[in-house]
Amino acid sequence: MLIADIAHRAKVSPATVSRVINQPHLVAPDRLARVQAVMAAVNYTPTPLHRRRGPKSRLAAPKKIAVWFVGAKKTSSLNWFQDQMLQVQSSNERQRVDLSVLFTDTPEDLPRPLADRQVDGVIIQGMEPTPAALQQLEGLPHVWFMTRRTANYPGDFVEPDNDLNGQLAADYLHSRGHKTLAVVSIDPAYSAIAWRVKSFGDRARELGLTVHNILGKPRPGVGYLDPSPLHEESDSLVRRLMQTSPRPTGLYLPVDHFCGSFFRAMRLAGLKSERDFEAVLGNYNPVIYHNLDHLPAVLNINLSTLVRKVVDHLVWRIENPSMQGRVGLTVAPSLITPDQAKLLTF
Numbered sequence: 001m002l003i004a005d006i007a008h009r010a011k012v013s014p015a016t017v018s019r020v021i022n023q024p025h026l027v028a029p030d031r032l033a034r035v036q037a038v039m040a041a042v043n044y045t046p047t048p049l050h051r052r053r054g055p056k057s058r059l060a061a062p063k064k065i066a067v068w069f070v071g072a073k074k075t076s077s078l079n080w081f082q083d084q085m086l087q088v089q090s091s092n093e094r095q096r097v098d099l100s101v102l103f104t105d106t107p108e109d110l111p112r113p114l115a116d117r118q119v120d121g122v123i124i125q126g127m128e129p130t131p132a133a134l135q136q137l138e139g140l141p142h143v144w145f146m147t148r149r150t151a152n153y154p155g156d157f158v159e160p161d162n163d164l165n166g167q168l169a170a171d172y173l174h175s176r177g178h179k180t181l182a183v184v185s186i187d188p189a190y191s192a193i194a195w196r197v198k199s200f201g202d203r204a205r206e207l208g209l210t211v212h213n214i215l216g217k218p219r220p221g222v223g224y225l226d227p228s229p230l231h232e233e234s235d236s237l238v239r240r241l242m243q244t245s246p247r248p249t250g251l252y253l254p255v256d257h258f259c260g261s262f263f264r265a266m267r268l269a270g271l272k273s274e275r276d277f278e279a280v281l282g283n284y285n286p287v288i289y290h291n292l293d294h295l296p297a298v299l300n301i302n303l304s305t306l307v308r309k310v311v312d313h314l315v316w317r318i319e320n321p322s323m324q325g326r327v328g329l330t331v332a333p334s335l336i337t338p339d340q341a342k343l344l345t346f
Helices: 003-009 014-022 029-041 080-090 131-136 162-175 191-206 231-241 259-266 303-318 340-345
Strands: 063-070 096-106 121-126 143-145 156-160 182-184 210-215 248-254 278-281 298-301 326-330 334-336
Touching: 003 014, 003 029, 014 029, 063 303, 131 156, 143 303, 156 162, 156 303, 162 191, 162 248, 162 278, 162 298, 182 191, 182 231, 191 210, 191 231, 210 231, 231 259, 259 278, 298 340, 303 326
Parallel strands: 063 096, 063 121, 121 143, 143 156, 156 326, 182 210, 182 248, 248 278, 278 298
Antiparallel strands: 298 334
């Protein structure tokens, strides 16, 4: 019996039958069971690999990569990278990697697996390693991931498009008819916030809007990998917002980890969303977002795409060690309006 006949009986494509035979780990369980049931019913036995015509496919050896969380203690809140990696691997059979996760309390310390070259490459996340630590990585492919890097970081990077984030937020509030805007955030020293704040302000002024910066105090040395809401600082930001004249009606919060605390302070001050203000967030975390007292517009940084890009790029660096030049990749955010947010399922 031909593969096409089995595919017809199992109501799948011939390609799915081929994967069941050659790479069953890539097939959804229900389809795998259906195809295998048909094969058993018709007594179909695949031809041994060494007797098949044509080239013999072979899975590439997995790449040993590490994710290094710099300036962080091991915590379950950082499991998001492994969760995203599982999605990347299941959708790309060529992207076979053995993943390890490493932590150091400070940016000076280099994890032993990296110092001893026990991995093929490393993704760096969190605080920026010191120049001395980076020097020890020389010869080991590495890529900076996400935000917080400085402009002086010397290596490859994959990160959200922070400039576009601020621009889209200003465009959205302008389209909603707001004339006076404010960008509100704790810790302006966080590099992603600084980029988004500047981009938002530049774009708002291009559109002829008035924009105010209502920012918290810098907190040098904070890693930001597991930030906690600062209720007192949110109260202070709201007081400053209310003292601004005319009071801004369009608000941009470039990061989301403090927005629950901030909206709570707004509510206690007697300010109500839609009536007194409209906000747009610069990051979309479903856990945070769906615990808010209202659903504002939000910019999704597209984390799954970012993870796919950083893994792809690190594998490329591992496979092309002699390629010269620094490479920087950004992923554009997607705007989710309040109406669109109501239709999302989780």
